[in-house]
Amino acid sequence: MSPEYLLFGMISLKADIYAFGAILLELISGKTVRDRSLPEGETLISIFAGQSVDQEILRDNMDISFVLSGGDFECLLQLANLAQQCVSRKPRKRPNIDHCVKTLGNLLPSWCAVVNDDDDQDTSELIQNWHGDCSISTNESRDLSLLPDTQPLSCELGPGILGNIFDGSQRPLKTIAIKSGDVGPCGVSVPTLNKDQLWEFHPNKLGVRDAIANGHLYADTELELEFQGIKKEFTMLHTWPLWTPRRVPSKLAADMPLLKGQLTMTLPDGREESVMKITAFVANTSNMPVAACEISINTGQTGSLKIVGSVSSRGEDLGDPVTSATLSIVQVFWELEKKLAQRKHFPSVNWLISHSKYPMAFESFYGKFNSDFIDTRTRAREVLQREDDLNETVQLVGKDALGEGDNITLETAKLLLEDYLVHNAFTLYDKYCPFYKSVWMMCNIIHFNTLANQAVERAANAGGEGHKITYSVVKSRMPDLFYRLLSQKYEDPAEGEDVLLVKFQKLYDDLTTGFRNLKDEAR
16 A cells, blocks of 8 residues: 555556556565565565665665576566565555556566466476576476467456356456365466356257358357458357457446335246346455556456445545546445444435435436435435434433424434335345336335424414324324334235335325314314
8 A cells, every 4th residue: 555545545647657666576585575484674665775775785685586596686686676666655656557667667577477287296387588688497397388378468258157256357257266275375276167067058040151140149059150251250259359348339328227126026927036147246355566456457347247346445444546447437335334234224225425426417217217216215315314414413412402303313214224124135125126116115204204394383383272293192093004104014025016016106196185184173
């Protein structure tokens, strides 16, 4: 972590350069920045600090494998000087990335560990490339042909991605855990996708001379195309560069939400499966360098219809580079709160900090679905924000000091928090919540809030005339309606949309009638 961020919380354009310099020092020394073998209070960065790297310091701290392989010490010394410049405490003294790339192109060796697993023996080889000259050290003599890999950083796309967990370089973590345990060794390499697994599919009907273009779907183990005498074969598995946009016939505007069941999905044959079966995870630990976390984001973005980025920020700082980069892609922020999880409030999403950057893009969709939804949602957020402010007052002076309007706000917020935002995945009524049910539940709760506030304000403005209406009077006079408000979430979507809409509309009308009767009684 760069010193300007650690000490002052500042984000500079050279933060990644600092992390890159720390990685170079780790490669040179074969130790971590805070390795236990270092003297107490020392780090690799403090040892190599200075205007230039001392040769004796480099000899005392460089990786022993470099000595055994007979590498060029002068090249390593210049590489150490580049690393020392990158970890300068002042951002303006660090080199830019162009300078680093140019220097590395001339000096930096590339190490490639090749591990051959055998029942009888393990053979490891160290391959070094210095200024184009290759040298190989190995415990077994063999002829090897070295060819450069000109492919950009790419992902494998094909059957087997969904339901799997990968790291930033798309290594399957489940497979690594089975092969090497939960903490895999350095350099472990396994195939991204299982090539031996069989998949059920129904191929599209494509024949000779059928037209096909970029973005068209086909389902076949192998598709052969011929154009101008050139034949090409395509399979269900292919690679795609991370930063190259996917080819599609046209790009649709993001003007409607992707509405799905929250926890389960229903298959065409009626079976229900967890949404995890249609989800792929790309995971990285929070102590990884910024560049490694960025690769994870781009890996997850490649070939995704929708993407959810989960970030565990250092010190709950929402302005760190990884969180900012993730939010710029996903456009929706959900903050998971530990206190809510301890209270068994699931999903444990903070309703005040969480937000979306899509509301304006979806206004037309929401307006066609329910003309009052946008205003109702805004009113619900205001109630929750007001409830958070009132809780501080209650802690200081007690609930008895609150006015009638404040009591209504607290009760409405309780309905929203405990009966609207809390979900139980193990129940029939809550494992799936269609959008129409969510909208109507919120509308009825906010309708109750509006009518209750109007009744109390009307009675207060009337002075001494008639009976005084308070919130306790509202609850005591309409217990059945209040119970029906609490019970909205127990309506099972399996009954059908038409049935539930009738119930929700009837509750809305009954609330209006109930408060009208209460008004007549108070005269």
